[in-house]
Amino acid sequence: MTAAAPLLSVRDLRMTFPGRRGHSAPVRAVDGVSFDLAAGETLGLVGESGCGKSTTGRAIVRLLEPTAGSVVYDGRDISRLRQRALKPLRQELQMVFQDPHSSLNPRWTAARIIADPLLAQGRAAAGARRRAAELMELVGLLPQHLDRYPHEFSGGQAQRIGIARALATGPRLIVADEPVSALDVSVQAQIVNLMERLQRELGPAFLFIAHDLSVVKRVCDRVAVMYLGRIVEVGAKERVYAAPAHPYTRALLSAVPLPDPAAERVRERITLLGDPPNPAAPPPGCTFHPRCPKAREICRAEAPLLRIAAPGEARQVACHFPESSG
Template sequence: MTALLSVRDLVKTFPGRRGRTGRAGPPVRAVDGVSFDLGAGETLGLVGESGCGKSTTGRLVVRLLDPTEGSITLDGQDIGGLGPAGMRPYRKHLQMVFQDPHSSLNPRQTVARIISEPLLVQGASAADARRRAAELMDLVGLVPEQLDRYPHEFSGGQAQRIGIARSLATSPRLVVADEPVSALDVSVQAQVVNLMERLQRELGLAYLFIAHDLSVVKRVCDRVAVMYLGRIVEIGDKHEVYGSPAHPYTRALLSAVPLPDPAAERARERIVLLGDPPSPADPPSGCTFHPRCPKAQERCRTEQPLLRIAGPGTRQAACHFPEA
């Protein structure tokens, strides 16, 4: 598969916070050497605990944040170092759906203005932009007659549909969905997930799907990348990752997902990780997971593992002692 998006050695470092003495703390390496490819029409899930850097990675991909190091290549063009003017032609191909639909929609603007604004920025006329907004409202399952309402007049699920419609205004090729259903009720989550899958089939979209709900990721994604402390520790086809996880961290995450069969739930092994994730401002030496890993050995404390093939498939894991 030809890659629509290629990310190589992506790094994002934030300056440390200033304490009471006025001195800046150590810099925070929120994303630390992330690399992956995403094909046209494919969905890659990005999962991990809160604070692992997955949302920052998504914002770097759409260039809401500037990378500290590394490259972001969209359809053969490196966009990682482009400024605002250079990014303008590529903005229409990259869009984002945010986690909280109401906080990501301007409460002072009508739905028509919210959806049509990306088109107006790209130079479309007001009449054409409103016509396109009406088409998108119908596409996401809302009534075009609601265009002149304000975001507070919609439920959470409807507001997220408006956010999705806005992301589709410029006919993008890649949509970064940053936990698009985590703020919604379970029944509404299913509706939004079904909508996104339908839109992908009809429009040929590629998704970078960021989530912490592994059940949703298994449903919608083709491949899965697991992040821990700013790094990808396992990546591969979802059947390989879910069926036989190679990294101890992935195994621990999957063991926390409840099973619908009560007997199977009682019989399976539950892996409980001790302690909290280390601070990205002061990461451990070697494998950053070793302080919490039940399999850690001396090599893990001194040598950082690199992603490599683990098992008979194409799945990769950054572990010195991956599961067979």
């Protein structure tokens, strides 16, 4: 039996922005990203701030126009579709943004915000409002608050409105861009619980963009680690967390607090040297080599390809000297 085709297939995706005035070098925010996402799966896209995670998500849903590469959704390359051809697919591709209040129109009521995608797809106003009331209840808000404005909701409630808006058209794929990072820890747990429940009940696939590896470990099936616009490791959550193959992944995971105080005191912490390089002037070879404790001459001269980490594994790593998967 052949494996089912992925719902989303991203190949060699690139996003290059012009340099700032006075600086001619362009910024390669996304530099050849490739991955697959199956229907109903949650893939975590993680890395330091500025590594290109959010830009990748926005390019996939065409809020940004990719410079190069392909984004194949359900067997169709959507990376170059004109807006008119893309419009019918918008109902299947939705996004949840990082800051709930800045992503909601302050002049619109919750009802209008949630119903807007339906109205854009031609739904009648009365039917769209009824659907908005159903979605308010689905995400744990009171339908009688439909006519409140965003400033009348807390951060967690506003994010629930953003999630309800994303769910309005029954999407098959949701890009969640740092959906809990702007919220208090207790509210983060509520939103994570909500997203897990909605996926069980409704079945959308999630591209979950985050820098909090504890949250990613809880909600994701697989993890892709980005560094300076490139994916350096991708694989099943259990394997990546238990035995990271890339030195950068090891360093990220060593900074995640452990719930056991005794284990926290004795575990190895990996401190990376310096800051991430300037994406307008990335170093030659492996872009991680200036901060890597394992770097050798080949790392300075040749960029490693993303390839199978070890025989019999599905995990891939872009490193000349990956850690043994043991």
